Amino acid sequence: MATVEKDSVSGQNTTGHEWDGIKELNTPLPKWWVYVFWATVIWAIGYWVMMPAWPTLNGYTAGYLGYSSRGTLDAELVAQKKGRSAWLSKIEASDVAAIEKDKDLLRYAMAGGKIAFNENCAACHGVGGVGAYGFPTLADDEWLWGGTLADIEQTIKYGVRNANANSRQSEMPKFGADGLLKPEQISAVSDYVLSLASKAPAKGSAGETVYAENCAACHADDGAGMAAVGAPALNNQIWLYKGTKDAIVAQVTKPKHGAMPAWSERLDASTVKMLAVYVHNLGGGK
Amino acid sequence: MANPKIDPTLKKPAAGDGDGPLYAETVMIHPRSVKGTFRTWKWVALGVLLAVYHLAPFIRWDRGPDAPSQAILADMTGRRGYFFFLEIWPQEVYYITGLLFIAAIALFFMSAMAGRVWCGFFCFQTVYTDLFMLVERLVVGDRAKRMALDRAPWSADKLVKKAIINLVWLVIGASCGIGFTLFFGDAPTMLRDIFAGNEDTGVYGTIAVVGGCCFLLAGYAREQVCLYMCPYSRFQSAMFDEHSLIITYEEWRGEPRKPARKGEGFENRGHCIDCKMCVTACPTGIDIRDGIQMACIGCALCIDACNTMMDKYKLPRGLITWDSTANLAAREKGEKGSFRLIRPRSILYVVIMAAVGGLMVFGLSSRKTFELNVLHERAPLFVQLSDGSIRNGYTLKVLNMVREDRTFILEVAGIEGATINVVGGETKAASAQLKVAADAVGTYNMFVTAPVAKLQGKRTPLYFTLRETGTGTTNRLESLFAAPER
Numbered sequence: 001m002a003t004v005e006k007d008s009v010s011g012q013n014t015t016g017h018e019w020d021g022i023k024e025l026n027t028p029l030p031k032w033w034v035y036v037f038w039a040t041v042i043w044a045i046g047y048w049v050m051m052p053a054w055p056t057l058n059g060y061t062a063g064y065l066g067y068s069s070r071g072t073l074d075a076e077l078v079a080q081k082k083g084r085s086a087w088l089s090k091i092e093a094s095d096v097a098a099i100e101k102d103k104d105l106l107r108y109a110m111a112g113g114k115i116a117f118n119e120n121c122a123a124c125h126g127v128g129g130v131g132a133y134g135f136p137t138l139a140d141d142e143w144l145w146g147g148t149l150a151d152i153e154q155t156i157k158y159g160v161r162n163a164n165a166n167s168r169q170s171e172m173p174k175f176g177a178d179g180l181l182k183p184e185q186i187s188a189v190s191d192y193v194l195s196l197a198s199k200a201p202a203k204g205s206a207g208e209t210v211y212a213e214n215c216a217a218c219h220a221d222d223g224a225g226m227a228a229v230g231a232p233a234l235n236n237q238i239w240l241y242k243g244t245k246d247a248i249v250a251q252v253t254k255p256k257h258g259a260m261p262a263w264s265e266r267l268d269a270s271t272v273k274m275l276a277v278y279v280h281n282l283g284g285g286k
Numbered sequence: 287m288a289n290p291k292i293d294p295t296l297k298k299p300a301a302g303d304g305d306g307p308l309y310a311e312t313v314m315i316h317p318r319s320v321k322g323t324f325r326t327w328k329w330v331a332l333g334v335l336l337a338v339y340h341l342a343p344f345i346r347w348d349r350g351p352d353a354p355s356q357a358i359l360a361d362m363t364g365r366r367g368y369f370f371f372l373e374i375w376p377q378e379v380y381y382i383t384g385l386l387f388i389a390a391i392a393l394f395f396m397s398a399m400a401g402r403v404w405c406g407f408f409c410f411q412t413v414y415t416d417l418f419m420l421v422e423r424l425v426v427g428d429r430a431k432r433m434a435l436d437r438a439p440w441s442a443d444k445l446v447k448k449a450i451i452n453l454v455w456l457v458i459g460a461s462c463g464i465g466f467t468l469f470f471g472d473a474p475t476m477l478r479d480i481f482a483g484n485e486d487t488g489v490y491g492t493i494a495v496v497g498g499c500c501f502l503l504a505g506y507a508r509e510q511v512c513l514y515m516c517p518y519s520r521f522q523s524a525m526f527d528e529h530s531l532i533i534t535y536e537e538w539r540g541e542p543r544k545p546a547r548k549g550e551g552f553e554n555r556g557h558c559i560d561c562k563m564c565v566t567a568c569p570t571g572i573d574i575r576d577g578i579q580m581a582c583i584g585c586a587l588c589i590d591a592c593n594t595m596m597d598k599y600k601l602p603r604g605l606i607t608w609d610s611t612a613n614l615a616a617r618e619k620g621e622k623g624s625f626r627l628i629r630p631r632s633i634l635y636v637v638i639m640a641a642v643g644g645l646m647v648f649g650l651s652s653r654k655t656f657e658l659n660v661l662h663e664r665a666p667l668f669v670q671l672s673d674g675s676i677r678n679g680y681t682l683k684v685l686n687m688v689r690e691d692r693t694f695i696l697e698v699a700g701i702e703g704a705t706i707n708v709v710g711g712e713t714k715a716a717s718a719q720l721k722v723a724a725d726a727v728g729t730y731n732m733f734v735t736a737p738v739a740k741l742q743g744k745r746t747p748l749y750f751t752l753r754e755t756g757t758g759t760t761n762r763l764e765s766l767f768a769a770p771e772r
Contacts, residue, residue, distance in 0.1 A: 110709075110731070128679070130666035139669040139679075236672035281709045283669060283677055283733050 087112075091270045096149045099277050106277065113278025116271050120263065121279075129282040134241060134258055139282040142238045146227035147286035153276035157264040160230070164262035170229040175214065176253025185210045190248040196223040196235045197243060314436060315509060317419070318429040318566040322590025331407045332416055340465045343473035349373075350689055352724070360470050366725075372650070375687060377657075384646040388639055393518075395635035397525035399627065400608065401532040402584030405518065411511050412585065414462070414504035415569065421454045429566060455505045456497075463497030509570040512583055519580045526578075528612040529626045533584055535564075535575040535606050538618040543575075546599060557601050564588035564606055574606055656694070656722075657685040658752045660765045667768045675737050676769045682708075682730040684752065686722040694720045695753045696732075701746055701767060704736040720752075734767065741769045 004016040007025060014023045047053065051063040062068075087108050091099060099105045118127060124135040131137030136144055145155050145168050158166040175181040181189070185206075192207025193215075201222075202208065212221070218231035225233035232240060240258070241251050263272055279285070319325075347357035347370055354361060359368040367374035374381060396403055405412060425447055426432050438444055467489050468476055479485045480493070503511050512519055526532060540558035558575065565573045567588055570581040574588045592606040613623030663679030671677055686692050697717045698704050705714040709731040722728035734748065748767040753760045 126666070128663065128665035130669070137666075137669060139666055139677075140671055142672045233672065237670060237674045238672050281731070283679060283707075284671075 088270050091273055094273075096153050096273050096276050096280075099273060100149065100280070106281075109274040109277040110281060112271070113274035113276075116267065116275050117278055120267065121275070124260075129279060134256065136240055136258070137238070137284075138279050139284055140238055141284040141286075142233055142236060143227060143284070143286070144225075144230045144232055144240075147280075147284060149276060149280045149285065151227065152279050152285070153272065155260070156272050156275050156279070157262065159262035160260040161257060162259055162262055164265065167262055168230060170218075170231070171257060172218070172231075172255040174254050176249075181210065181214065181252070186249055186252050189215065190245050190252060193223070193234050193248055194243075194245060197237065199235065312510065313571070315569065315571040316422075316429045316432040316436075317569045317571075317587070318563070318591070319423055320563075320567045320587055320590045320594065322587075322593055324586035325590050328407055328416065328585065328587075332413050335408065335410075335413055336417075340461070343465070343468035347371075353689055354472060356472055358469060359472075362470055373687070375685065378653075381646065381649070384642055384649075387642050388646075391635055391639050391642070394525050395632065395639065397522060398527065398530055398629075398631050398635065400584075401526070401530060402518075402522060402582070405512065405583040406585030409583075411503060411516070412569075412583065414458070414500055415508050417458060418455055418504045419569075421458070422451055425451050425454075452505070455501050459497035459499075459501035459504075460493060461497075462500040463493035463495070466496045467492050509581070509583075512570060513581055519583075522580070527629070527631060528615075529610045529629055531608045531610055531625070532578050533574060533582060533586060533589065533606065534578065534609040534611070534614055536604065536609065536614065536617065537575070538614070540575065540605050552599075552601065557596070557605050559595065559599065561595055563591040563595055567591035578611075654759070654761060655686075655688050656692070656752070656754060656759075656761060657687065658750060658761045658763050659683040659685070660750050660763050662765055662768070668770065670770070671735065675735055676741065676767075677733050677735040678748075678767050680732050680734065680750075680765065682720075682728075682732055682750075684720055684722050684728040684730070686724065686726055686728065689724045691724050692722055693755045694722065695755060696720055697751045697753070698734055699749045699751060701734075701736045701748055702740045704734050704740075704748070704767075706732055706734050708732040736767060736769075738769065741767065744769060744771055 004013050004026075005023075006013055007023070010025060012025045012027065015026045017024055048061070049063065050065045051067055052060055053063060054061045087105075090105060091109060091112075094102070094105065099109050117125075117129075121129075121138075124132070125138050126132055126135070129138030131139075136142075141147070143151065145151055145160065155168060158164050158168065160168045161170075173180055176183065176186055188205065188207035189210040190207070192202055192205055192211050195202040195205075195207075218229050219225050219234050220231075223233060223235035225231045232238075237243070239247070241247055241256055263275070267275070342358050343356065345357035346355050347368070348355060349368075353373075354364075354368060356368065357370050359366075361368065365376050367379075393404055422432055426435050435444055435447065464477070464480060467480070471489075476485065476489070480489065507515075535558075539556065541556040543558035543560045544555050545561075546552075546559040564575070565571070565588075567590070568574065569585060569587065570583060572579055572581045574582065586608070589604075589606050589608070593603045596603050596605055609623070610625065613625070616623040659682070661681040661683075663681065666679070669677045669679075682696070684694055695717055696706065696708075696719075698706055705716060706718050707714045708718045708720070714735065718732070720728060720730060736746075740746075746767045746769065748765050750763045750765060751760055752763075
């Protein structure tokens with residue numbers, strides 16, 4: 001049976017346990033610790049009343065303060081929208097050209113446009129409009145559908161080759177797959193296109209004749225292209241589907257066509273405007 | 287649940303027996319008030335330091351209409367530091383490093399020359415503790431009365447006295463906190479707003495933290511701060527040498543100590559009458575007659591206390607005095623001591639202080655009034671244009687560090703035929719004009735286009751030069767121009 005006794009050295013009671021002659025002093029918890037413990041217990045009861053705490057069968061106790069993190073987020077979003085509204089209403093009221101002329105509006109549109117671009121456009125066009133195979137680079141100075149501010153806004157709004165009524169539409173014939181040109185003709189015209197690209201057109205070659213009869217209507221005699229129908233320039237170093245002969249033969253035989261959504265169906269007008277201004281200022285805008 | 291009481295007979299275990307408790311309870315020290323030269327100097331230092339601390343934020347300095355007119359100001363929201371004619375931008379905070387360095391060396395220098403005069407006379411812990419003790423003395427009385435009050439059971443009288451003391455301490459603590467915050471805003475308006483309750487929670491929080499620390503540290507922790515919190519006492523011995531003037535008990539003259547008796551002379555005995563005035567006057571509660579020790583903060587109050595007694599007994603002053611250990615040893619042998627002020631240590635400290643000070647003066651006088659930062663755009667790293675040339679994007683930050691609008695000319699060098707094009711500015715050209723508002727940072731997105739033939743592979747060094755049109759001073763920065771591998 002355990003006997004509690006007083007330790008003569010420290011004056012404290014022992015716990016009454018003994019192991020091989022070793023006794024343990026009964027050292028109670030520090031007073032401050034116990035007070036803090038009871039304070040937290042009281043705090044917890046208050047917390048149950050004030051804050052969401054207990055699960056019920058089909059919900060939870062909402063608490064007197066009615067706090068929810070969702071509600072906090074909503075309030076923050078409303079406050080943020082309010083903070084931006086002065087700028088956004090200004091952008092909504094101005095056309096894109098006016099935005100670009102106003103230094104403060106331009107700065108705001110560049111910042112807002114960058115975020116919208118990274119969220120919506122960068123997946124295909126790359127961060128900063130760097131582009132990828134099949135997805136045009138937006139930072140260079142060649143534009144399939146025109147590089148003026150108005151052209152860019154139009155393209156973003158209605159997109160390319162989609163179901164929207166105002167979408168930009170065009171299609172290059174499948175010269176090889178549909179048998180419009182013979183393989184040797186395609187080879188010859190590809191050689192001629194390469195000569196156009198290196199700024200030394202092969203005058204009098206077989207390819208020149210094929211080009212003049214089949215391609216020049218859209219891509220122009222000198223290969224400068226035509227923005228109205230989305231026909232790319234062929235007389236420069238920029239290629240959407242690579243600039244090797246094999247790639248050009250493949251493109252003439254059975255062309256690939258890119259498509260882009262009509263962003264006015266997904267984004268509001270001011271975001272589209274900021275995007276247009278941002279893309280126009282990526283470096284290649286005309 | 288009550289804390290176990292420790293047996294009082296066990297409080298002082300024999301050294302090394304290892305059985306007693308390791309914990310010694312703190313005894314509140316109530317030093318006796320003394321009068322004397324050093325006590326007077328301590329009051330002067332206290333007054334001057336508190337006056338400087340509380341009045342400095344109110345000094346005005348005209349910087350023009352759009353700038354704050356406070357001479358010493360750390361403007362956190364505007365991200366500027368003001369010191370009279372100086373205006374420091376955030377990236378120039380390293381000047382403070384120089385100041386701190388000089389302060390540290392000055393502290394070492396002081397210690398090497400005259401011991402812990404900083405601790406004893408100028409440290410804010412000492413200043414506020416002195417002030418708090420003065421409050422106690424005015425409310426309760428001197429040492430004996432204060433000790434008696436502490437021992438006395440709680441009564442209405444004790445409660446009232448303790449309440450008054452704590453209240454006055456709180457007021458002093460609050461003034462300390464308020465004084466601190468005034469360096470971070472326009473002092474007069476801030477002071478008004480603080481009392482009107484119109485200030486930020488942050489300001490009140492700062493006052494509570496700084497003031498609360500002042501209240502606790504100077505009111506209750508006192509010498510514990512010097513003994514356990516401040517690292518300085520622990521390494522003071524590294525600062526001292528045998529020629530440093532420290533507070534010493536002239537043992538050769540004082541021993542053997544013996545209480546003075548009427549009618550007995552001072553022949554064949556030491557001059558120390560063992561009155562313990564030096565011990566009771568000590569704010570850290572030590573006996574200086576045991577020699578220099580960690581807890582001695584060099585306040586010299588024991589000197590004043592001892593001199594008072596020496597005068598009373600018509601003995602020469604200076605039984606406890608500022609002296610060096612070298613002198614002490616010399617006097618013990620009957621030789622005359624001498625003071626050596628010029629020593630390798632003191633020379634080294636002065637040289638270091640002069641060098642750092644000179645470096646700071648040079649740095650401040652040759653400081654540029656504008657700065658250029660260039661950030662190379664990484665997405666995309668480069669863009670190939672239709673004519674085959676390569677274009678890189680950069681973000682430019684121009685810091686206009688004076689209070690007037692200025693125009694800068696930007697040029698690039700290092701690549702032949704490179705042209706620049708600032709977004710929202712003119713079209714491609716060899717140089718660009720950048721207008722930056724007064725005291726602001728101008729941010730520009732810009733492009734540099736270079737013919738591919740002039741590039742040196744994947745990266746070519748590119749130099750940006752920014753010229754101020756008014757004075758013609760330039761700032762040059764190296765960046766790089768990225769291109770595809772060829």
